[in-house]
């Protein structure tokens with residue numbers, strides 16, 4: 001497999017509307033590494049579905065280039081389509097058939113062995129429920145069955161567009177576990193979502209988009225960045241504050257807890273030494289890492305609406 005499972009350069013999609021031209025995807029450079037789960041994150045309307053539809057040959061790009069599993073698409077899509085699975089819209093299953101029967105129908109129609117059905121059922125965690133009728137499935141089970149259907153081809157790349165939409169917290173957890181398992185099994189997953197907390201737990205890397213533009217991309221660790229702010233707990237915060245201020249270390253009281261300080265340092269060991277030298281013994285010094293949600297909110301807030309790529313441009 002190439003290093004990048006998906007790569008786009010200058011990908012753009014404009015829709016003509018009655019009010020003019022709407023830029024849904026604005027010159028997007030997307031790089032999804034092969035292996036692992038890659039989050040494709042952005043608020044509603046930021047161009048995720050449109051990008052996915054272009055990658056799958058369901059919509060035409062206005063301009064730009066795309067590669068999927070190393071092949072230029074849409075031209076070479078027929079060469080990779082067997083190795084790509086996607087859940088973009090709700091798939092159609094027969095309500096009166098069981099989950100397993102639905103999958104068997106599919107596997108026979110695409111000519112893969114029946115044994116793949118049981119393997120797929122197991123991968124998505126539906127073993128034991130696969131003989132229930134589809135109409136009795138919960139939303140989470142329906143979504144897992146949709147993922148199982150895409151696994152029949154044993155895809156190298158799986159594209160899931162908002163797979164937890166409309167699910168309750170239990171359903172979201174089920175899908176999260178399924179996706180985590182797929183990533184661990186070596187499938188590259190592109191997971192589009194606007195729910196950050198869920199994504200942070202399963203993704204190894206992520207791209208954040210806003211108004212069709214790339215806002216940030218990288219490993220989740222890179223996106224979260226190293227934090228220099230630490231939470232400090234000491235028996236005498238006033239004495240610790242005075243000592244740190246004398247040494248020029250920025251320190252503030254924690255808003256929520258008067259016994260806790262926030263210290264900004266790139267060298268936590270120096271803080272420990274400095275306080276110990278004054279007989280102040282800390283009981284906690286922990287880096288405060290932002291979560292993906294705060295990074296996302298900050299990036300998308302900075303990406304104010306009304307900038308050129310986001311607005312309806314004047315009718316041409």
Ligand SMILES: Nc1ncnc2c1ncn2[C@@H]1O[C@H](COP(=O)(O)OP(=O)(O)OP(=O)(O)O)[C@@H](O)[C@H]1O
Nearest residue numbers: 015022024042043044045046047048049050051194
């Ligand atoms: N067929 C279309 N005609 C006109 N505008 C469209 C069309 N499809 C999408 N858009 C617009 O393009 C922009 C991007 O939409 P898109 O569905 O790709 O975003 P998204 O990030 O997937 O959003 P969501 O999280 O709500 O699914 C939106 O402003 C949307 O209204």
